[in-house]
Amino acid sequence: MTEPAPSDAAAAKPASPAAPPTSAAPSAPAVAPPVVVFDRVTKTFDNGFTAIKDVSFVVDDMPGKMEFVSILGPSGCGKSTVLRLIAGLTPHHPASSGIVLIGGRNVVGPGADRGMVFQDYSSFDNRTVEDNISFGLECRGVSADERRTRAREWIGKVGLNVDRDAAKYPHQLSGGMRQRVAIARSLILGPRIILMDEPFGALDPATRLRMQDMLVSLSREAQATVFFVTHSIEEAVYLGDRVYVFSAHPGTILKEMRVPGPTFPAKEMQRKPEFMEIVYEIRDLVESLESSNRAGD
Ligand code: ADP
Numbered sequence: 078m079t080e081p082a083p084s085d086a087a088a089a090k091p092a093s094p095a096a097p098p099t100s101a102a103p104s105a106p107a108v109a110p111p112v113v114v115f116d117r118v119t120k121t122f123d124n125g126f127t128a129i130k131d132v133s134f135v136v137d138d139m140p141g142k143m144e145f146v147s148i149l150g151p152s153g154c155g156k157s158t159v160l161r162l163i164a165g166l167t168p169h170h171p172a173s174s175g176i177v178l179i180g181g182r183n184v185v186g187p188g189a190d191r192g193m194v195f196q197d198y199s200s201f202d203n204r205t206v207e208d209n210i211s212f213g214l215e216c217r218g219v220s221a222d223e224r225r226t227r228a229r230e231w232i233g234k235v236g237l238n239v240d241r242d243a244a245k246y247p248h249q250l251s252g253g254m255r256q257r258v259a260i261a262r263s264l265i266l267g268p269r270i271i272l273m274d275e276p277f278g279a280l281d282p283a284t285r286l287r288m289q290d291m292l293v294s295l296s297r298e299a300q301a302t303v304f305f306v307t308h309s310i311e312e313a314v315y316l317g318d319r320v321y322v323f324s325a326h327p328g329t330i331l332k333e334m335r336v337p338g339p340t341f342p343a344k345e346m347q348r349k350p351e352f353m354e355i356v357y358e359i360r361d362l363v364e365s366l367e368s369s370n371r372a373g374d
Contacts, residue, residue, distance in 0.1 A: 110181030155328025
């Protein structure tokens with residue numbers, strides 16, 4: 078759930094993050110408010126540990142397009158904290174200081190405008206594929222007939238087979254298939270923002286590439302902004318329209334890069350020299366960061 082932002086200076090001027098290397102404010106007034114604004118957001122937990130410090134970025138509304146924001150960084154640098162602040166999930170939400178705006182409004186808790194897909198398979202064990210996918214529609218009071226039609230449509234969209242898979246239970250599915258169900262379950266509700274926390278992290282490399290292709294094909298029709306947390310530089314660069322590279326202790330955005338969108342299937346594109354060049358650039362950055370951490374800088 079989000080609520081209208083108070084009419085204070087910060088809310089009236091959401092596109093003004095404090096420090097580089099975050100994105101600049103749009104030069105002309107935006108038609109719609111930015112999808113997400115983080116303005117000098119810090120999160121310190123009850124035990125005194127600061128997970129992220131002064132994180133600022135703006136993701137503008139891109140009507141008619143599913144924009145991918147990849148979040149890359151070492152374990153523990155606060156990637157999930159950023160996602161969970163957007164989702165409005167405790168104990169990460171609320172921020173200790175700074176402003177988090179979703180569509181120009183303060184976050185007050187979880188809401189149907191934001192869907193989440195986790196790394197661990199989050200389906201209900203006692204529900205079939207079809208009933209898992211239609212769960213959110215059921216909560217919204219959608220009729221059984223419509224639920225069935227829409228769930229079956231989504232089974233196909235995420236690359237599963239209605240006749241073969243609709244009546245299966247999660248334990249009868251591979252890891253990749255379970256993540257397809259999780260993605261369908263989230264996208265069927267048409268969220269404005271999709272938060273994906275290492276959704277392919279547990280999958281083997283070949284399945285992972287196929288899942289990336291599936292996400293790209295879904296992106297052609299969905300109109301949403303995706304925040305995609307990953308450890309894989311290749312995955313971040315392939316899927317991302319932009320990549321935020323985080324540093325740790327405490328987490329902060331080290332670099333924002335605009336990267337070309339996926340124009341070829343994952344396996345093909347990820348072998349191209351121009352793709353590898355971007356990957357190497359980010360890898361060098363991450364390695365220099367790690368070695369400076371080891372040196373105690
Ligand atoms: P990432 O997703 O990049 O691995 P997280 O956002 O999960 O990192 O966590 C960032 C840091 O905050 C980690 O060091 C983690 O141990 C710490 N952390 C996460 N949740 C809590 C909590 N509830 N209380 C205290 N520290 C936490």
